[in-house]
Every structure is written in C-alpha cells, then in structure tokens.
Amino acid sequence: MTRTDRQRWLFPSHLVEPGGSGAPRPRRTVRDWIVDTTLFLLAAFFGLLVVDGSAPYTSETVAFVDQLLGAAACCALWLRRRWPVGLAVGLSLVSVVEPVAAGALLASLFSVAVRRPFREVAWIGGLATAASVAQVFVRPDPTVNVGLGLAIGFVLILLVTAWGMLVRSRRLLVEALRERARRAEAEAGLRAEQAQRLAREAIAREMHDVLAHRLTLLSVHAGALEFRPDAPPEQVARAAGVIRDSAHEALQDLREIIGVLRAPDDGDGGHRPQPTLATLGALIDESREAGADVVLDTTVDDPAAVPAATGRTVYRIAQEALTNARKHAPGTTVTVTVRGRPGEGLTVDVHNPAPAGPVPHVPGSGQGLIGLTERAALAGGRLEHGSAPGGGFSLHAWLPWPP
Incomplete structure (x- = not known):
C-alpha cells in the first residue's frame, strides 16, 4: 500500500459538503464503504427493534408501511455524503410520524456534525430535537413514559451530535498538523538550498581571494620571461623561483579550500593557520x-x-x-x-x-x-x-x- 493509499484510507471524507464548492465528488474508498455499510446496518437494526416493540400495538397495514418507510430511510443513508443537510432535514420530518426512521436520523445527524460548521449543526440538531418531541406525542410508545421518551430522544441526539463534532475537530487538527508538516518540510528545503547557495558563494569568494593573488604572480612573471628572453640569468632565475614558489603556495591554498569541503573526519587535521592582520x-x-x-x-x-x-x-x-x-x-x-x-x-x-x-x-x-x-x-x-x-x-x- 502506497503512502497516498494509506492517506485515503485514514482520511477519506471531506470536511465540507462535496457539492458546495463545485469540486468533483470524491469516489468512495474501502474505508468509506465499511463506514457506510456499518451505519446502514446499525440504522436498520435500530428500526427493527422499534418495529418489533410497536408491533403488538399497531395494525398489520401500519406495520407494513412502517417497514417500507424505515427501509427507505435506511437506504437514503447512502446519500449522506452527497447531501448531508438535506437528508437530515428530510429524515427529521419523516421521523415525526415514523419512529422506525429514528436510527437513520441519528446517522444523518452524525454526518452533518462531521461535515458542516457549528451553525448549521445547531439548527439541524434543534430541528431533530423538535421532531423527536413531536414524535413522542404523534406516535407515542405505550410501554415508555412520555418524560422518559423525551429524555431518551434528547440524550441520543446530543450524544450523536457531540460525537460527530469531536470527529470533525480531530480531522481538522490532523489536517492542520499535516499542512504544518508540509510547510515546515518546504521551509527546511528552502533553508537548505539557501545555506548551500551561501556556502557556494563563500567558497567561490575564498577561492578567488586566495588563488587570484598566486596566479597573478605566475602570469606576470611568466609574461616577463616571454617578452624578455634575453634577460640576465639572475633575473630569469629569480622569476623562475617566484613562479615555482607561487605555484607551490597556490597548491597549498587549494588543498586548504578542498579540506574545508571534506567531512571533519576525512582529513588528518593538519591545516595551515588562517591569515590575520x-x-x-x-x-x-x-x-x-x-x-x-x-x-x-x-x-x-x-x-x-x-x-x-x-x-x-x-x-x-x-x-x-x-x-x-x-x-x-x-x-x-x-x-x-x-x-x-x-x-x-x-x-x-x-x-x-x-x-x-x-x-x-x-x-x-x-x-x-x-x-x-x-x-x-x-x-x-x-x-x-x-x-x-x-x-x-x-x-x-x-x-x-x-x-
């Protein structure tokens, strides 16, 4: 598995609604399929519990309609990544008359809390709470006290919303840390390039300052020998000595500069002292x-x-x-x-x-x-x-x- 595949596995979901910015909708990854399937099964299991608990108190026709609407609500969860807000609003309205859709509603609220900012999460959560309160009076459960039903609905909505906001905050934090790491890596690369450039400039300046003096002596005295072939032997010997000494010093200076480029343990540590005043x-x-x-x-x-x-x-x-x-x-x-x-x-x-x-x-x-x-x-x-x-x-x- 490559690094890109691992990142898609760990962070597959966008933090905003995909259609909101005009960007193409991302394809589902393996992790997305696992999460969506798990939420679908949980919502279906929750709906079956509700149907089973209310079966003795409803007719066969009402129970059949509840099952159809509950199945449709669970299937609608596959659209939660494309339209999380619209799905949550629709399921909130359906849950007023269909307790079977409560599991799907909780799953859609979790998606909204993960993907949308707090302002939208707040009013959608308020709508879901109002729908939960209305459902207790429109389709009351004979086996559950009204006050207890209101408390259970409120607590479940609060827990799911808080969990989704926590997931969103963690994803934002991880993304910020990743962006900071990328920026720090880029800045480190720029600093390394700048340091290399400054080092090259310093080496070039040092080579020019050191070698230009020696090579100029070589050029001047070699030119004198060229234009004065009839010079006295003493002058020729003197010029040749200067050329020899300058060439030797140039080689020594070049060795010193090359020694600077080596690692500290590559040389024997025997460097000539640097010039001073x-x-x-x-x-x-x-x-x-x-x-x-x-x-x-x-x-x-x-x-x-x-x-x-x-x-x-x-x-x-x-x-x-x-x-x-x-x-x-x-x-x-x-x-x-x-x-x-x-x-x-x-x-x-x-x-x-x-x-x-x-x-x-x-x-x-x-x-x-x-x-x-x-x-x-x-x-x-x-x-x-x-x-x-x-x-x-x-x-x-x-x-x-x-x-």
Missing part, C-alpha cells in the same frame, strides 16, 4: 620579493589583538588590492594604510597612481572587488573603490573592532 607584513614582503613597490603604513601596535575574522578580512582586502595593482598598474608604488583602535573600528586604504606607460592586458572578471564588498558587508563594515581624484585607483574599507 599579524600576517599582513608577510604578504607585503612577498609582494616586494615579486618585484612590486609596496609601502605599508599602519598604526596598529598589536595586530594580534584584532579579532581573527576582522584581521582576515583586512588581509584579503589588501591581497586583492595588491593583485589588482600588479595586473593593471605594474611598476607603480602601492600604499597600504591601516588605521584603527578598539571601539572605533579599522580602516584600510589602498592607493596606487596611474601607470606611466602602456599596460599589458591581463584578463580579469571584476568579481574580486564585488567579493570584497560582500565580504566587508558580512563582517559588518563597508567598502568603497574607484578612480582616485589625482589619477590612479583607490580603495577604502571600514571594519568594526569591538572595544
């Missing part, structure tokens, strides 16, 4: 060894006191700015200025003048500055970049530094 000097020295003219101006006396996340963001900003300057303004002096103290935040300014001569074309997507802006925003800061007033390019960033 304390390692900014090493980045500047590396750029100088590669031939760049970089000036570092910082007033932060204790870089280790800067929060690791903030220091790492400063490092990535300076790294991307130096990479862009090396690609688009080679031979210029790049000035990196870091200012700040706890409670006021950190400011990072990177400036380079316009290059004097033609600049070799180095391909770039422009995604690095976009990634830096997003990184600064995620850290609670801001980043601005653009052409400097006196020419060249400048970058300004502010990052929070809690007191």
Whole structure:
C-alpha cells in the first residue's frame, strides 16, 4: 500500500459538503464503504427493534408501511455524503410520524456534525430535537413514559451530535498538523538550498581571494620571461623561483579550500593557520620579493589583538588590492594604510597612481572587488573603490573592532 493509499484510507471524507464548492465528488474508498455499510446496518437494526416493540400495538397495514418507510430511510443513508443537510432535514420530518426512521436520523445527524460548521449543526440538531418531541406525542410508545421518551430522544441526539463534532475537530487538527508538516518540510528545503547557495558563494569568494593573488604572480612573471628572453640569468632565475614558489603556495591554498569541503573526519587535521592582520607584513614582503613597490603604513601596535575574522578580512582586502595593482598598474608604488583602535573600528586604504606607460592586458572578471564588498558587508563594515581624484585607483574599507 502506497503512502497516498494509506492517506485515503485514514482520511477519506471531506470536511465540507462535496457539492458546495463545485469540486468533483470524491469516489468512495474501502474505508468509506465499511463506514457506510456499518451505519446502514446499525440504522436498520435500530428500526427493527422499534418495529418489533410497536408491533403488538399497531395494525398489520401500519406495520407494513412502517417497514417500507424505515427501509427507505435506511437506504437514503447512502446519500449522506452527497447531501448531508438535506437528508437530515428530510429524515427529521419523516421521523415525526415514523419512529422506525429514528436510527437513520441519528446517522444523518452524525454526518452533518462531521461535515458542516457549528451553525448549521445547531439548527439541524434543534430541528431533530423538535421532531423527536413531536414524535413522542404523534406516535407515542405505550410501554415508555412520555418524560422518559423525551429524555431518551434528547440524550441520543446530543450524544450523536457531540460525537460527530469531536470527529470533525480531530480531522481538522490532523489536517492542520499535516499542512504544518508540509510547510515546515518546504521551509527546511528552502533553508537548505539557501545555506548551500551561501556556502557556494563563500567558497567561490575564498577561492578567488586566495588563488587570484598566486596566479597573478605566475602570469606576470611568466609574461616577463616571454617578452624578455634575453634577460640576465639572475633575473630569469629569480622569476623562475617566484613562479615555482607561487605555484607551490597556490597548491597549498587549494588543498586548504578542498579540506574545508571534506567531512571533519576525512582529513588528518593538519591545516595551515588562517591569515590575520599579524600576517599582513608577510604578504607585503612577498609582494616586494615579486618585484612590486609596496609601502605599508599602519598604526596598529598589536595586530594580534584584532579579532581573527576582522584581521582576515583586512588581509584579503589588501591581497586583492595588491593583485589588482600588479595586473593593471605594474611598476607603480602601492600604499597600504591601516588605521584603527578598539571601539572605533579599522580602516584600510589602498592607493596606487596611474601607470606611466602602456599596460599589458591581463584578463580579469571584476568579481574580486564585488567579493570584497560582500565580504566587508558580512563582517559588518563597508567598502568603497574607484578612480582616485589625482589619477590612479583607490580603495577604502571600514571594519568594526569591538572595544
């Protein structure tokens, strides 16, 4: 049995009248047939008891008419799913003169209580009670006291109506819980997709920030070897060493990024420390060894006191700015200025003048500055970049530094 079949077995009945909303009438399930057959048999059994009890006090003709009308009332119960209100009203009127239809009336009241709102259930229940009172005087039972007959009719109608309303409330609760579960499942799927998207963006940003710096060094020095085949052996050896070191560092950084994607128990735990503000000097020295003219101006006396996340963001900003300057303004002096103290935040300014001569074309997507802006925003800061007033390019960033 599939999940859909189980749901149809457990919750086959609609909570409203099928014809009321214009929707197609649902087909009876196995459970519906079992319930309808059980109600039919109970109503027929109740009618037989009434006929048997009143047989000594009625003529054969009246008894025959009672049996026909009682059978018709029981058969009419097969229509209770299509017209529950109309059936209950009709059986209420018939029960005034036919006590045999009392069982069918109780079954129809149960259907109304299950399918219709309280306002309709209340007035139909009142009509059934009035019919029960009238029936006691129109077709009295000689073996039952009038007061007792009124009490029995009222109690039976009240119990059946209350039972039907309880079933309706339970079905509404189950349906609400199922809808809440479906909504929670959908929201969980959306949250998982959003988390995956954010993780992919973070990985892409980290790969760009880490590898772009190394690969730019490879491109610049490989281009120098290509355009200067007659360079002195010392310069060729130096450029080849930079290419070798940059390629090695790029591979190490790539291993670190791949290690982040692995499960915690897949690796051996040997990861290199993440860059912080304390390692900014090493980045500047590396750029100088590669031939760049970089000036570092910082007033932060204790870089280790800067929060690791903030220091790492400063490092990535300076790294991307130096990479862009090396690609688009080679031979210029790049000035990196870091200012700040706890409670006021950190400011990072990177400036380079316009290059004097033609600049070799180095391909770039422009995604690095976009990634830096997003990184600064995620850290609670801001980043601005653009052409400097006196020419060249400048970058300004502010990052929070809690007191």
